[in-house]
Amino acid sequence: MIYQGKQKIWADYQKEIPDNHWFYVRSCIRQNFFPGAEKMFMEICRDLLKKDIFETENHTTCGGIAYHCDTIPQETVMTIVARQFALMTEAGYENYVASCITSFGNYIEILETWKEFPELETRIRELLWKACRREFNKPKYVAHASDLVYKYRNEIAARAKYRLVNRFTGEPLRGVEHIGCHYAKMFPARGIGGAEYPYVLCGMIESWGGNVIDYPERRHCCGYGFRQYHVKANRGYSLSNTHKKFESMEPYHPDFILTNCPGCPYFMDRWQYVIAETEGKTYGENGYGIPVLTYEELASLVLGYNPWDIGLQLHQVAVEPLLDKIGIEYDPAEKYKGLNEKEIMRPELPGVLRCC
Amino acid sequence: MDFGFKLSPSSAINLDKVNLEKFEELHRAEPDVYKCMACGSCTSTCPANKYSGMSMRKVILALQRGKEKDAVAMMKNCMLCGKCTMVCPRGINTRHLILSICRIYEEEVK
Numbered sequence: 445m446i447y448q449g450k451q452k453i454w455a456d457y458q459k460e461i462p463d464n465h466w467f468y469v470r471s472c473i474r475q476n477f478f479p480g481a482e483k484m485f486m487e488i489c490r491d492l493l494k495k496d497i498f499e500t501e502n503h504t505t506c507g508g509i510a511y512h513c514d515t516i517p518q519e520t521v522m523t524i525v526a527r528q529f530a531l532m533t534e535a536g537y538e539n540y541v542a543s544c545i546t547s548f549g550n551y552i553e554i555l556e557t558w559k560e561f562p563e564l565e566t567r568i569r570e571l572l573w574k575a576c577r578r579e580f581n582k583p584k585y586v587a588h589a590s591d592l593v594y595k596y597r598n599e600i601a602a603r604a605k606y607r608l609v610n611r612f613t614g615e616p617l618r619g620v621e622h623i624g625c626h627y628a629k630m631f632p633a634r635g636i637g638g639a640e641y642p643y644v645l646c647g648m649i650e651s652w653g654g655n656v657i658d659y660p661e662r663r664h665c666c667g668y669g670f671r672q673y674h675v676k677a678n679r680g681y682s683l684s685n686t687h688k689k690f691e692s693m694e695p696y697h698p699d700f701i702l703t704n705c706p707g708c709p710y711f712m713d714r715w716q717y718v719i720a721e722t723e724g725k726t727y728g729e730n731g732y733g734i735p736v737l738t739y740e741e742l743a744s745l746v747l748g749y750n751p752w753d754i755g756l757q758l759h760q761v762a763v764e765p766l767l768d769k770i771g772i773e774y775d776p777a778e779k780y781k782g783l784n785e786k787e788i789m790r791p792e793l794p795g796v797l798r799c800c
Numbered sequence: 801m802d803f804g805f806k807l808s809p810s811s812a813i814n815l816d817k818v819n820l821e822k823f824e825e826l827h828r829a830e831p832d833v834y835k836c837m838a839c840g841s842c843t844s845t846c847p848a849n850k851y852s853g854m855s856m857r858k859v860i861l862a863l864q865r866g867k868e869k870d871a872v873a874m875m876k877n878c879m880l881c882g883k884c885t886m887v888c889p890r891g892i893n894t895r896h897l898i899l900s901i902c903r904i905y906e907e908e909v910k
Contacts, residue, residue: 659835660835680805680806680808683806722803
């Protein structure tokens, strides 16, 4: 492979990302799955790197989850999104950053639809005014939170306490990246690296010292697929898609999986447990699974935050083997202690998948 | 444990009566063989292609279709120059793959 050639392809899909002044909207499901991730995004970007990132408690879901489950029409989603834009306008911001990949895809899809059908935008403005007496300006830039971390990746690397290097062998850690489907598959030009070679997560892994490993089903869906999971009769299909990905990446022995979507880390993490219980198969070393991390969690780890403060105890797959490889110090006794030493309860250990 | 759902069996029906045992062995030795997306970059850069019809893309396809003899006949024209490895967008080590094919499909090579 000619690396420069690949870089040229990526260069065609570089998008402009403003350095500062962002209006941040959270995901509606991430807080339940991995609550540390969004907290760490704010801590790293706002408190550590001193960027102006504003968020308000008044924002709601973007409606994308219901839209992709086919339970609400697009006009409803557009009105919800118009209200989010109104909140941004009222706060005095022009740059909009979403924590969720589906939200990001949803915002881009709506803005592109309004560009093609301006009469629809006028109608949504009317609906929003009737519903809550608000008006909005369209954002100047829409980015996903991983775009921002990608932009700040070298600043993070400069402050990093740890590198993604196996301290036992001295080799770079082998990471596989999984990009959420709604990041660039719908509008390739809106993602860093496009749909075929998304570079957003690769850039982070490379900057922080790791190696990116390619595998055949790299661009396959994580298995969530909204209706595939939410309708219980289809859930086996969701599991089968995740299984296909793991079977494909298994021969490459990855040390970790990096994701940038709310659903992907959850399903790739939890389905490893279900596959182990139903098929008796595990994909990591010595009976463990392959740890699945979000980009905020990985950034926090290299910056030297306590793994239990960033919520890694909420992962089904044990992260301790990865922490040991990087050389991150942690206290196993503190794993299930929350704020102010409060015991957050110890989960029952699974039968097949090895956990700490 | 019963979760109320399980892995769905593949709904693909394979009507080919081809023995893919050797290809599976090749896949175990060279997992990258499944990475190929048949873009043809290897073929377009192959110096032997113009004169002999050697095509790495066709070799991989032929092996999956049970046309081992055709694949091996094409591969006999390979000079192991490695240009295909340099241009592969999926980073497949095609030269190593060719050597593994020669080892696994030894009988057909003879």
